[in-house]
Amino acid sequence: MQKKLFLLFFLSTCCAAFHAVGQDKEYLVGVEDVSYYPLFDFESENVNKPSFARDLLASFFEKNNYKYKFVALPVKRFDKWYIEHNIDFKFPDNFRWREDHTNKLGIHFSEPIIQLTAGTYVLKNNEAYTRNNVTRLATIRGFHPTLWLTEVRAGKLQIVEESSPVSVVKHVIAGNAEATNIDKNVIRHSLQKLSSNEQLVLAENIYNQRYYYHFSSIRYPEVIEKFNVFLRDNQNLIQSLKKKYQIEE
DSSP states (O other), X not given: OHHHHHHHHHXXXXXXHHHHHHHHOEEEEEEESSEETTTEEOOTTOTTOOOHHHHHHHHHHHHTTOEEEEEXXXXXXXXXXXXXXXXXXXXXXXXXXXXXXXXXXXXXXXXXXXXXXXXXXXXXXXXXXXXXXXXXXXXXXXXXXXXXXXXXXXXXOEEEEESSHHHHHHHHHHTSSSEEOSOHHHHHHHHHHHTOOOOXXXXXXXXXXXXXXXXXXXXXXXXXXXHHHHHHHTHHHHHHHHHHTTOOO
């Protein structure tokens, strides 16, 4: 009887200690060091500025009493974060951005968080453009030009890189680039910051694709599963954040 009591006491103590360690763990969330508002805004000077992603992820971690820290990392090394940095999670993530088109690292992706359009945006006057009209594409430094890789590799398309969406939009307005591939919500916000009356629209004659933002992890698939439950149970929160940040899918 005494042995059974001792065993129960030992197991309960171990479980309590394990739980305490889990609660003390500070999860490191790798995020892109760029202001991509309203979707996310994680520049290294201040990774806690309000945005759709920051509010959603903070709500999840705090709801589960997890300690967490956003770590702003270079966009150009996006594909290497899990190897080069000791991060636990990554946002945003999508299998389509992996340059090797494999999942050798065993990354666990969450269910879709938000659906966006990967497309080519041009000045309103140029909305009839086809691929042949685009010789220079303005984008964020390090962003993967997924829909233009064939032209880039063939030397038919010049990528004009900038560190901020506002600078990217300026290039298109000034005619330094015919188009950009940054998100329409980010374009709208950039035009507002510039107080510009110009319109950038999706070039419908150029192939576009719908895709999703996901949350990912290698080490903690069980937390990703909790996040999936959080997404399913908090659709009202997600819709309210989309409305708050005027995000159109």
